[in-house]
Amino acid sequence: MSSLLKNIIRFALFILVQAFVLNKIPALHQFIKPYLYFLYILWLPFSIPRSFLLIVAFIFGLSMGYFTGNPGLYLIPCLVIAFLRPFLINILLPQETTEVSYAEPSLKSMGWAPYSVYVIILTFVHHAVIVFIEWMSVGNFLFFVGKVAGSTAISLLLIFITEMLFSRKAKFRTNAA
Amino acid sequence: MHGVAAHANRAMRNIFLFIRRFFTFFLFLVLLGVSLAILVNYNKTYQGVYSGTANEVTGKINKGYNDVEYYFHLKETNKQLAEENTKLLNLLGSSFDAPDSSKQVKVDSLIKDTLGRMRRFIYLPAKVVNNSVTEENNYLTLFRGKNQGVNIGMGVIGANGSAVGKVIDVSANYCRVMSLLNRKSKVSAMMKKGFFLGEIDWDGADPGYLIMKSVTQGAHVANGDSVLTSNIVNLSFPPGMLIGVVTQVKADPEGTSTYLLKVKTAANFYNLQYAYLVENVMWQEQKTLEDKTQKVNE
Known part of the structure; x- marks a missing residue:
């Protein structure tokens, strides 16, 4: 399956899973909100140009927002993590070895320690931004800290489960593709 | 050069x-x-960019999802409808009896009856196709839109006659409703006992409970008191629709001698399948008159 087709299918799947499975789960607590959809942006291929990455993130965030009733809410966190992603990958990946040989970020292509750092930082940033936007209408600092911590924890757990369930084959990038 | x-x-x-x-x-x-x-x-x-088109698309997808989800709620929905039917049957004229003193029966189909009463509210049924309770700001989507007579600002009532929310956005066949479980929602309410006015909003904590503020402490509220939509008639809700029941009474630390009440919602937001849109037919007249007074005062 071509990378483009695979990512188009993922686009739809991540939004549907977030909108119709995770958003339907009655919350354990106000602070625990299971977000998983942004993993789509983390899984995009290494080779995607930076400006195109931003545009994809914009469209992705907007589509996600339309399903939850607030079209603006998911846009900004998606844009921020899409902007930070290339810098993080540059820091975490030794330039000469893996980047050229693997298609997309995963446990196998980056090694589990750098990949965990990559996921944890971007998850934290995403949640901090999204809760910050909500915080502006709530205005309670405990809410901000509690919700970022609670949601980050549950999201990391979900991402861990997703990685275990769908062990993506670390495909080597070839000239033919 | x-x-x-x-x-x-x-x-x-x-x-x-x-x-x-x-x-x-x-x-x-x-x-x-x-x-x-x-x-x-x-x-x-409260209107997103291209929300007309986007509402139609997400509405169709939500409808497809709800067609499946609806089967799992059939029993509960059936029970709610039966209970509501019973309630309405009990209100029927034929349930009451009195020694007959009339001489003649006339069928009158005018909207204005001989006592000078006029129709003020019309109820439109609608299927709930999407509903959230887990967000900070929750919304519903109903399968009824501009083509079927829905306007922005209409109130939404649940199956047991309890307040659910307000219409904030309309497309051709769907409408978006701001649920009471929304931090931005503010609904004027009153206590059933003594008609003391207050305001209902939500703190985002528990989808089963709302917060009521600015009820004066002279109202002597106790646990178990009912909260109704206020008798100040506005666009959205007819007066006296049940919102919920008080479960916790505290003094409001921010207000001056007012209560901070925790109210258990009368509507069960977890399994809403049908709702009624309420239209105030006389709103335009009231609004025009109110606007005119404002202009005179200025």
């Missing part, structure tokens, strides 16, 4: 190089600006 042109040329080229070098950053800033505009515009008007 030549030197100046070359200099200007080089400056232009430098600007282009600068833009090209930081193109991604500029694109990021532009998209961030657009996002902020969308967010701010939404918070002001």
